[in-house]
Amino acid sequence: MKHQDMDTDKNTDLSTTENEIRKHILLVRDLLNKMVVEILKRSNTHDQSKLSSPEIEYSMKYTQKLKDADYGSPEYLAIQDEMNEALEHHYACNRHHPEHFEGGIQEMNLIDILEMFCDWAIASQQHPKGDIEQSIEVNQQRFGYSDDLKEILRNSIKLLK
Numbered sequence: 001m002k003h004q005d006m007d008t009d010k011n012t013d014l015s016t017t018e019n020e021i022r023k024h025i026l027l028v029r030d031l032l033n034k035m036v037v038e039i040l041k042r043s044n045t046h047d048q049s050k051l052s053s054p055e056i057e058y059s060m061k062y063t064q065k066l067k068d069a070d071y072g073s074p075e076y077l078a079i080q081d082e083m084n085e086a087l088e089h090h091y092a093c094n095r096h097h098p099e100h101f102e103g104g105i106q107e108m109n110l111i112d113i114l115e116m117f118c119d120w121a122i123a124s125q126q127h128p129k130g131d132i133e134q135s136i137e138v139n140q141q142r143f144g145y146s147d148d149l150k151e152i153l154r155n156s157i158k159l160l161k
């Protein structure tokens with residue numbers, strides 16, 4: 001017996017089907033490559049604004065103090081307060097920070113989120129008490145992102161190893 005009601009008249013031949021699949025594969029490849037170019041741009045420009053005024057002067061004054069404080073602690077937040085001018089400048093120049101956007105994290109795109117995640121990952125590796133899992137948890141309160149995004153970020157920790 002024929003396969004359940006399969007209407008063979010409407011079947012597409014093998015080469016047409018393959019061509020359509022290949023076309024889809026190539027279009028997705030092109031789009032992914034476009035995303036790669038965006039990521040490469042970020043990798044070349046990340047935090048460049050920190051190397052010039054006013055950020056560099058604040059970094060000289062406060063980097064050690066920030067290292068000595070626990071991320072997100074009252075002490076850490078007090079130091080951040082004193083660095084306000086530099087932070088405002090940094091956020092204005094860098095879209096990998098939710099503070100760059102009036103509407104916060106919900107206005108970010110996938111590339112912004114990826115750069116932000118890499119930033120948190122390296123910052124937590126460079127801080128003696130840093131821990132990416134902890135940063136993802138603490139930053140959910142700070143930036144108000146959903147449990148879905150939190151899980152997606154947590155799932156991506158594996159990519160760091």
Ligand SMILES: [Zn+2]
Nearest residue numbers: 047094096119
């Ligand atoms: Zn930054």
